Amino acid sequence: MKHAAHELGWVQAVAGAAPRILLVDDMAAIHDDFRKILGGTPPVDAGLDDLEAALFESAPSRAGPSAAPGFELDSAYQGSEALVRVRTAAEAGRPYALAFVDMRMPPGWDGVQTIEQLWRVDPALQVVICTAYSDYAWEEVLDRLDAKHRLMILKKPFDAIEVSQLAHTLCAKWQADHAVARHTEALEREVQLRLGELREANQQLQQELAERQRREADLQLAASVFHNALNGIVVTDERARIVSVNPAFTRLTGYEPHEAVGQTLRLLRTEADRASRADDLYHQLWLQLLATGEWSGELWSQRKDGSRFCEWLSLNRVPVPPGQPRRFVGLMADVTEQRRQQDSWRQQALHDPLTGLANRAHLHGRVDEALLRAQRGGAGCCLLFLDLDRFKPINDRLGHDVGDALLREVAERLKALIRHDDLAARLGGDEFVLLLDGAEPADCGERVADRVLASLALPVQVGEHSLQIGVSVGIAYGPLDGADRDTLMKQADAAMYLAKARGRQCWHRHGAAPAGPADPAASI
Known part of the structure; x- marks a missing residue:
């Protein structure tokens, strides 16, 4: 009887019922943020949200006009409460497709313990760990949970687009897995x-x-x-x-x-x-x-x-x-x-729906493969972290339609600058990454960065608007600057912020000596 009820839940999900998502966090405010993003509720006052973000150094909690409803959301404030909800949902034949789980929830179970308990009840549950800090090394977490394809990590403060993409992609994957x-x-x-x-x-x-x-x-x-x-x-x-x-x-x-x-x-x-x-x-x-x-x-x-x-x-x-x-x-x-x-579902799971570039999961897999080849004696790789300059004012002033068109044009220009075996990815918002696989010679990242700066310095025509943007680029080489993916990406990200500090519209390579602004006018 229990098995039949579980099968019914799958049938309802595949037939088009709204996917169920469980929010597990000990802070009620986090639940409100997720509901704004995934439930389609617009912010009350955008100015207040921006002020709150500036005061507490976190991302604004509003979902923005791009948020789309279509999920059934439930809340649990401790791991034990989440376990009860997941067990009840499975027995009722309406299992959850996805759970966002906070890593630290005193005084009860932490995120890892919670996930272990939830997967004992529902092994098919997709999980996103939400964390700003962890008591565990990520390698230890992934090995302990035997995560495979069921687990992803969301760093706080999280981006609304990233949350929405994770929810849509993982729920679609959950539905597709059973349908297949x-x-x-x-x-x-x-x-x-x-x-x-x-x-x-x-x-x-x-x-x-x-x-x-x-x-x-x-x-x-x-x-x-x-x-x-x-x-x-x-x-x-x-x-x-x-x-x-x-x-x-x-x-x-x-x-x-x-x-x-x-x-x-x-x-x-x-x-x-x-x-x-x-x-x-x-x-x-x-x-x-x-x-x-x-x-x-x-x-x-x-x-x-x-x-x-x-x-x-x-x-x-x-x-x-x-x-x-x-x-x-x-x-x-x-x-x-x-x-x-099946190929279409696989494409959706690995690519950014707005630009068609690789998404974070696809990028992670390719970086891991490149570093593994390097460990076996092959050529290394190079990561270029890109953050657009002056994108937010354009997006706020001219609207999301213009902003989206601008991001798509940036994606096309980036794809034109790399080789067939390289990878262009969008992490969310106006952040992009180029992976140069088998990066040789040693200065290939710098030469590609120069081409990126030149390409994105050209005006972008969107309808009647001629838009002028720029880009800040951080460069890191693997395995020289990081033998594992997390370290390499952190180094490239840090180098990008140093480029911004120099005055933007420039690049900075990890480990290089800091230099002054490339363009003093750009820092004004």
Whole structure:
């Protein structure tokens, strides 16, 4: 009964019900901030919010016009209270998709203890740790929680856009994970059902029947299954040459039986695939089929008219009497749309929705990969932290539509300045990062920074507005300035603030001697 209720909660979430979010923090004001951001409530007085931010050195709590409703928010002020809410929600069949958990909540459980308890009740719960300070090293936290893809970190003071992006992305991921799992299970059940019918028919065909009438009946049954199956069926010999196909195969691929029989299954591979790793993969799957008698998985194939489609292919060896040639049966289904939907979800989870650049999670993964390669003897990497100058006055004076258009143009200019293997990311607001992977020679970051300064010094035309901005750039090299991601990013961020202190519209490299303002007028 408990399992059924939990499944119902998933069905409701996937069907379009508002995702549920649990806010876990011992300070009521933090709950109010989250509700403003995620609930779409506009600020009462923008001036008061700015004044409060200046007095307490924190980010304004207002969500701004870009906040969008669509979440069901609940609050818990201690870890034990959060555990009760998560257990009750799971038992009621309406589990939470996401929990924002404060790291420090005296006098009860801290954030790590709370998360451990919550995941014992609901392992699928997505969690964002909210922290300005932690009693643990982050490596210790991630190792202790075995976080994998369920955990992200949000540093205080947090940015409203970052909170909104995390909520939307993680809730969409939570919904997508189950939708994909249910689809995969359904597809596997269907494939197994069809294979069961084929095995039964082939077993009947293998029997030595004394009576001609029964042998004919068995043949008719096998022919009926073969010709009326909704999925494509292909029968091959041990060299992958096609022996026969059913009508569904022709509908799926466009090849008539006389065009397919005698060809190998490479008939459905593209010319590019035949000269690439894709064809090697095809060769490996056939070797596995010969060794184990079965193989199943997704393949990109090409129809007779040249169009490509993603097929779910399940191949099995057919038992035959001794002395008879070996045969293999393949069951084919078109899963192109499902594959594209999965790719779309993956794209949304790793990219900034406004600019299309990589988001923080994508950047973190790429930096980790670059540093790992460097540790194994490969080339290092370079991080450029960028903070736009004069963006906030433009955004406040001309509105968010103009500000968003300006950010998109900045993103396009940044992408034009880097190589194919490099990465441009937006962390939120007007903060951008360039990752130069395999950074060589040693001054490549400085040369790219010069090009960034020159590019963003040019006016940006947005409608009737000709906008003049600039940028401050901080540079750090890995693993020279930091052997782990957090250290390297902190060094690049610190270098960027030193560039701002010099007067903006300049760059500063971590570890370099401080210099005076590059442009005295820019510091006025």
